[in-house]
Amino acid sequence: MTVAIIGAEAAPLTRALRAVRVVDVVVYQPAAAPPPIRPWARGRTDPPPPRHRIDVLGLDFDEQADRWLIQLSGGEQATADIVVLTADTVDASLPTGRGRPARPLPVTGRDGRTLDAAWADGPITFRGIAVHGFPNLFLLGGPDPLAPLRHSRQQTQIDHITAWISALRRHSGTRIEVRASTQHEYHRRLALHRTDRRPRRLGGPKPHHFDITVAADRHPAHDYQGPALLDLPGAEYPVIATLAGHADPIDGRYHWYGRLDPVDGALPEPTRVTALLALPGQTPTPARLTERDPWGNLRITGTGVPPYPLEQL
Structure with missing residues (x-):
């Protein structure tokens, strides 16, 4: 796992990541940034992380590979x-940030x-360390609106970031992202915090605040889910179809199946x-209604070309 720290204030986080054995750390400092105030500690056996004095021009998240593409000056990538953005880099990215270039x-x-x-109407984060919609960042x-109320704010954020990077590695995940509900609830409580004379503690990040996944977890278990029209002799029923299928290696045919949920509360009885x-936009496909499931929906099966398009049959 490679962790890229972008900004001139990377030393404290670098030491914390090295302490939990995240050794593949790379630091990108602005070309005009002053050298670090404190040199790397003497007497250590592990080498310091590579430090590149180069300007970062942009960051793009690769959703297929679950990694960040870092555009560097000079056309390099x-x-x-x-990716961790330090305070000086985050401030430059704010719509109303001080010293905005x-x-x-x-x-x-x-x-x-x-x-x-995402921050057009003002910056929205979870505890100032994560933003929904920007995984692995x-x-x-x-x-963070509560920053003036906290002591040792930077060290607290370093502890949280280090803990979640370690959790991602421990769970063998490739993507970590704060949940939208978590971020929303945090800001709802912030509003109460401002008006309550005795505000409640907001607490620290918990395991359920983030989603840790791999690509297979995010792949849908169905091939199609959406509106459809069930046509029986003398009647038509708008439904929501959830369909999947597979090619049978024995008979060489494609078998598809799924569930039909009612749109207006009416579904026919299973029939032969x-x-x-x-x-x-698709051609009607013959199918059989097999039975009702325990929730009153219809199960449907078919053989041959499915009702949904496939790249390869």
């Missing part, structure tokens, strides 16, 4: 599994959404009559 650091997360767009010194299932 680097990659990292985890003419061209702030572009950070593009999932679904092509940029951090600048942590902020050290990120915007051949039904037709039509998806939007």
